Amino acid sequence: MANVAVAVAEVVLEVADLCTDFAVGRQTIRVVDRVSFSLRRGQTTAIVGESGSGKTVTALSLLQLIEPPGRISGGTIRYRGRDLRPLDETAMQQVRGARIGMVFQDPLSSLNPSLRIGTQIAETLLAHERISSAEAERRAVELLVRVGVPDAAARARDYPHHFSGGMRQRVLIAMAIACNPEIIIADEPTTALDVTVQAKILRLLHDLQQAMGASLLMITHDLGVVAALADEVVVMYAGRVVERADVDRLFHAPLHPYTRALLDCAIGLDDDRSTPLTPIPGAPPDLRRRPAGCQFAPRCPVAIAKCHRLDPPLLPMNPGQDVACFVAQGDADG
């Protein structure tokens, strides 16, 4: 529904060569490896990948919420042209919640059980705006109304355990949008919810984003969500971006074998594709023992010798489509 190509929209966030490492014992494993993508004003970018592909760590890295033993080890995160990476914790606090809001995966454990709902929303406002706590509480109720919590004034005084999963996710969204951020990061916002609730939450996120003119970064493993919401898609595998494309192109003309395999797994998404459900053989690499070359090569049906030796660079192939695959890039002289 949102895949209208607005090529001219301004870039709000530009991530380049982002690397995040985790120390495990004496070893350092790279969970996010040279990830680059950008968010455009008012548009939705989806990061897709299996669990363990580094999607969530990427999202947390953007807000610098990585704690030891994890560490952002390289790259730039430019918000309106200014790199966020050199900012210290205090400066980042003014970005988090105010400029970039984040909605988390598990609404059940994401709210503090000891604080009233209204208080938790008001907290975001109080952290960033010079307002009285009474004013903050009043606006918290408005926000609850806005995210569709019925009887908001009364519910604001309730504790999280009185809320259903879907309602809690609405509260989390209210918290994320409280300060009208320009960017909303949603990390698998519907994974923990009932199927019937999922669609409502996605619709809410989309509507809010449209109304606010914000950019939405949607982290998901669900291609259905991608098809419904995204303008641009970033496909991640083993911590690396393997393909980046406009949503139409990605679904109709995927270039990377991994993207194709993912689409094959999601049956019935597209009418003119009659390929049966085929699971991808093999398993993602153990990040502690990454294979040389393309990370997908060991599972890839079309891999050539070169794929096992060299990292394919992410290169533009078509307008609005980049891919990191030697085969797709037509480089058959392995």
Place this chain on the structure above:
Amino acid sequence: MLRSYLGKRLAAILPVLFGVSVIIFLLMHLAPGDVTTVLLGPQATEQDRVALRHTLGLDQPLPVQYGRWLERTAEGDFGTSIATSLPVTALILPRFVNTIILTVASLFLAVLIGYSAGLFAALRARSWFDRSMMTVTLIFGSTPPFWLGLLLVLLFALKLQWLPVSGMIDMAGDGGVLDTLHHLVLPAVTTALAPAAIIARMVRSSILESLGRPHVLVARAKGLRRRDLLRRHVVLNALPPIMTITGLQLGYLLGGALFSEVVFAWPGLGSLLYSSITARDMPVVQAATLLIALTFVLVNILVDLVNVLIDPRLQES
């Protein structure tokens, strides 16, 4: 809602209190030796003994004796001290106040030391400070309070002569509150150190556990300042287990206070209990034990109540 919870909680302790009274009553009847011998001396005739037993109601069946005893106790009449011939209530109340002074001071110290040490250790988990703090707490937790007391006496009273060896006030005269405080330092520190160590370990683990909860990450993503984050999303949530252990430590404090009272001749309930045990003054032993158990039970209810205020989910479980 809170009132009904309190009601339920109070109703639940009635059987406990009944059990406590039965145990204390039976304990005294298990005591070897004949009360009449204690009261009348070994030369008394058998006739006198029988007469006294009858007067005291000791010839009645146990349940009847228990009923009478309970009735009197409920009215605040704990009988007469065998050793001093004073009413037990009059004997025990000032002692109880002194013990409260010592216990509150120790609890204050234990909480102050335990909470700050635990919090700093948790926020610097695995650091040099954390490791040494955990070793120190383990050592203090293994130190007998009476020995620690003697150690402190040796160091601060005998060698350095900074603080008095014993008592609650100077013999020379009334030195007022300052004098009492002066006398309070060593017993309070003696009583407080082991509980402080245990509280520190518990605070550390609760804070660490709390730090790892998902809602803390969410709160960070909201852009909260570190101070607010710690106070509202980490410490607040770590409080229930910390409060519970603090309440339980009161039991340990009351026990430890007994040793301090004995070592420092602090005129409290513990030293009274000890001297009454030595003198086989059973009415006083009974009353002291009952009073301590009652205090302990009430404090733990108070702790539960505070915890329900902090984490409303607890009320419904």
Place this chain on the structure above:
Amino acid sequence: MVTTSLSEPAAEPNAEAIAAELGTVDAPVIATRRWRLAAFTRDRAALVASIFLLIVCAAAVLAPWISPYDPNVASGQLRFAPPLTPGHILGTDEQGRDMLSRLLWGGRISLLVGLVPVALASAAGLVLGLVAGYAGGIIDQLIMRTLDVLFAFPMVLLAIAIAGVLTPGISTEIIAIAVVLIPYVGRLARTATLGVVAMPFIEAARAAGASRTALLARYITPNVLPPLLVYATTLIGLMIVVGSGLSFLGLGVQPPTADWGSMVSEGREVLATAPFVTLLPGLVIVVVSLAFNFIGDGLRDALDPRSARR
């Protein structure tokens, strides 16, 4: 991110704290869990503590043969001989009795008072906890409410009251300590039992037709034992302190026989002139109790890998 389980802290030197902590550990053990002896021996503190305790126990057991003097008889004219005096390596006390001999003989009693009550209370607590946790319903209620009554007394005070009211002596001391420990062990055993009973393999065994006795003996008990053992180990350390306290008050073993606690008490009189008479036995209590705590720690880490991260 900090990922520390609730079972993280090292063993608490306090029954309430340990019980509170072990009680919150969700599923206590899995049926297939093996003794990780290797993990235990890798824990250097626990290993050193074990070796140390072995030596202490051996010395106490062998006291009649290795002790240089009679512990209760003054040896010669020397009173208050300081430590390192030739012939009295740890000195002599106010009656001229050899400190080393008294510490060795005293250890027999102090260790006994640490070990026996914990063993008795563990056995009783295990049975009560198993029955309460497995039977549930009114039996559970009855057992737990009875234990609640004992919980109403601060542990040390109840022990003092029991030991004080009965005829003082070592058996009284042991009984007193055992009685006050039962509720703690019982509650832990019940929590552990509930955790095990809720596990799928119990349902499977029941479905396979295992009798109630077989279920309890072959499936539940073996899984309740490990956390109980960890708890008991730390309790021994704590009870050596508690027992020494009772002895200090004169409610334990009677003079002239001494254990570490009553040695501290005797030394009190001469604290100003000969502090080592008080300091030595107290130091021994601290170190031995600490050693049991370290072993308890090591055992728990070996049994529960989650807590082993340090």
